[in-house]
Amino acid sequence: MLDLGQTIGRQRAHDAVYDAAQATATQGGTFREHLAAHPDVSSRLSTERVEALLDPAQYTGMCRPLAERGAKRAREVADAIEQR
Numbered sequence: 194m195l196d197l198g199q200t201i202g203r204q205r206a207h208d209a210v211y212d213a214a215q216a217t218a219t220q221g222g223t224f225r226e227h228l229a230a231h232p233d234v235s236s237r238l239s240t241e242r243v244e245a246l247l248d249p250a251q252y253t254g255m256c257r258p259l260a261e262r263g264a265k266r267a268r269e270v271a272d273a274i275e276q277r
Contacts, residue, residue: 200237209233
């Protein structure tokens with residue numbers, strides 16, 4: 194939505210995302226399909242760009258490495274507690 198907001202404005206981007214979510218819930222299909230088909234989106238972003246924007250790898254950043262590091266540390270602490 195932020196990327197779209199830079200193109201069409203925050204409120205219009207919010208409305209497009211809301212409309213796509215509602216259409217997905219009421220009509221079926223995927224959110225991706227409804228968002229890509231929304232006139233405010235399709236007139237400004239290619240289907241490929243919508244796909245990229247919805248790819249979790251593009252917006253989760255360091256979440257996975259941080260979670261893995263935290264889990265490793267938690268295992269180390271749990272092992273140390275068990276050894277007492």
